Amino acid sequence: MDLLLMAAQSIMSESINDRLKHWLSPLKDFPTPFYLVGGAVRDREMSRPVTDIDLACQNAQQVAEKLAAEENVTIVRFLKNPDVPCYRIVNRSNTDDHIDISEMQGGSIRADLARRDFTINAMAVPVLQDGPTDEIIDPFGGISDIEKKRIRVTGTDAFTDDPLRMLRAVRFCAELGFMLSKETDTLIRRDAPLISKIPGERIWAELRRIFQDKDSRTFIRLMDKLTLLPAVFPEITAMKTCPQNAHHHLDVWPHSLAVLAYCEEMINAPAGRFAQSAELIEAHLAENDREALLKLAALLHDVGKPSTRGVNDATGRITFYGHDKAGAGMVTDIARRLRLSKTERKYLVSLVAEHLHILSLAMPSVKTSTRMRLFRKLKEDAISLIIHGAADVLATRGPQSSPAYRTAYLDWAGATLAAFNGTILPRLSPDKTPIRGKDLISLGISSGPDMGEILSQIRQAWDDGDIQDHADALDLAGKLISTKKKNRCLT
Known part of the structure; x- marks a missing residue:
């Protein structure tokens, strides 16, 4: 009899039936029974969308090889759970179309379910040769736990x-x-x-x-x-017993949790505080796992405080000099431990390393070129740092903190984010520099320290808005060269 690849309509949607028929039709004469298991059964019981189909069977490798011989597929073998061979069968024409087939453990489906993590994931629907079934194999009470909204282990091990x-x-x-x-x-x-x-x-x-x-x-x-x-994160243990100074109303660990909460508020609803920049923030955080990593940075931004905490003998004031640098080193180790990619690690560490720096940039006395140096270093990641800074000041409300500064930072952050794509980001591109080395060569300057110094001074003037275009840059270059000659600094 042909293999019938349907389970009860109450359990599986028509699309799942269709996908099962498509994937398993080459296996109609295969002698092993198949069981729909795991999240697919759970999610259908909860009326949630089912994206992944997991099947358990005996001789899973042979099943995968049979499909590979007859279908245009790729097989990826991996350990979905420790020591359980699993084969992802991927449609080469549509890589979003795939099915996972794992080796049944323990010799029976009930023994297999007993080895799974939680009762809500330890249910199965038979996909049998002798006709459709509305049976749900549920030896641990998964349906009851779904009804009670409870996560419960299948066993004490x-x-x-x-x-x-x-x-x-x-x-x-x-x-x-x-x-x-x-x-x-x-x-x-x-x-x-x-x-x-x-x-x-x-x-x-x-x-x-x-x-x-x-x-x-x-x-x-x-x-x-x-x-x-x-x-x-063993590093947070010391944070829990680390008092702060009077700028803070919370000690280090509760402050870090508060920064996470404020970050999350702005991530969830950026228009609440940055109405003009909501789309910018949403697009920025949607890339490169920035949302998750920004939250991790918020949690760990002060991880360097316990090791740098000091007390001024004369005043009794608590200090944390260099905690940003110390924290960056510790977070580098954490990022490596989590095996983050190079891009992820650089982003995470930069948020911790620069979290104090960004707070100083809101001061009116800070020159535009000073801000631009940090923005040029971080590029688009400066958006995340500005958001982190906002969360940090909102979570800092001790008796010696300044409500006026808090307001000033939030105002500056809003204005900076609103101008980021239109005004700031274009100036960060190397292609937008107002002058290049070849221009200085035409003015008689050779490659070397003098050229580097002049280019740096011109870029600072460009960042501060003192020059507006290439002509202004050439004019300034001429003046700088003339000054060097007069001072006999040019060889």
């Missing part, structure tokens, strides 16, 4: 088998709006130190999805309460 599941538990709370069961909460607290055994890239994959939630601050606090956050 769930986290020792794979410690990453602790982060997945928090991530499912964020994505599904569920709560941890009491048993799951207790087990995470017991097993939290085991997270250090997990490769950094797997940790960041889960953290990224948590930070992408619009209310990530709630789930970061949950991770902290579970002792999971300091297990991932």
Whole structure:
């Protein structure tokens, strides 16, 4: 009898049926039964869109090879779960069209489900040869837990088998709006130190999805309460016992959480504080995982404070000299531990390294060229730094903080973001420099220190608005060359 690839209409949408028929039609004579498992069953029960189809079967490698022989597909083998062979079958004509086939564990579907992480993911729908079925195999009460909006482990060894599941538990709370069961909460607290055994890239994959939630601050606090956050970032432990000076109303760790909350507020609704720049901010943060990394930077921006904390003997004032530089070094280590890409690491570290610098740029006495030097260094990433600075000043409300400065920074930030694409960004491009070395050569200056100094002075004048075009730059170059000759500095 032909393989019938439908489960109950109450479980799977017609599109899933169609996709199953398409993918498994070459396997109609294959002797093994197939089971729809994992998130596809869960999401259909919750009336959520189903994007990924996961099948469990015996002889998964042979199934994948059979499909590869008869279809225009690519096979990617990976470990979706530790020690469980899984094969992603990807349609070469449409790479968004794929199906995952994993080796059934333990010799039966019930044994396989027993090895899965949470009850809501430990359900299966048979896709059988002898006709359609409306059966849901649910040995651990997953449907009941969905109804109760509860994340519950399938067994007490769930986290020792794979410690990453602790982060997945928090991530499912964020994505599904569920709560941890009491048993799951207790087990995470017991097993939290085991997270250090997990490769950094797997940790960041889960953290990224948590930070992408619009209310990530709630789930970061949950991770902290579970002792999971300091297990991932041991560096924050010292932050929790580090008092601040009178500029702050919160000590270092609660201040960092507040900065995260303000950052998230501006990310979720940029028009609330920066009405003229909402589209700019949204487009900027949508690229290169900036949203998740900006939130991580907010959480860790003061990680260097405990190691740099000092107390003035004469005044008793608490200081944190150099904490931005110290923090940048620590965050560099964290970024490497998480195995961030070079671009991601540079972005994250620059936000921590420059988080004090940006706060000084709002002062009226600061020259435009000083601001432009930082913007030229960071380019578009300056947008994120400005947002971080706004969150930092909003979270700093101690008795010695200045409400006037807070207002001044927010006003400057709004004006700067509004002008960024139209006025600032074009001037950051090397193609927009008002003069080049070849222009100075035509004026009799050879390559060397003198040329570099003159070009630097011209760029500063350009950044300050003292010159407007190429002609102004040539005129200034002539004056600078003349001055050097008079001072006998030119050889």
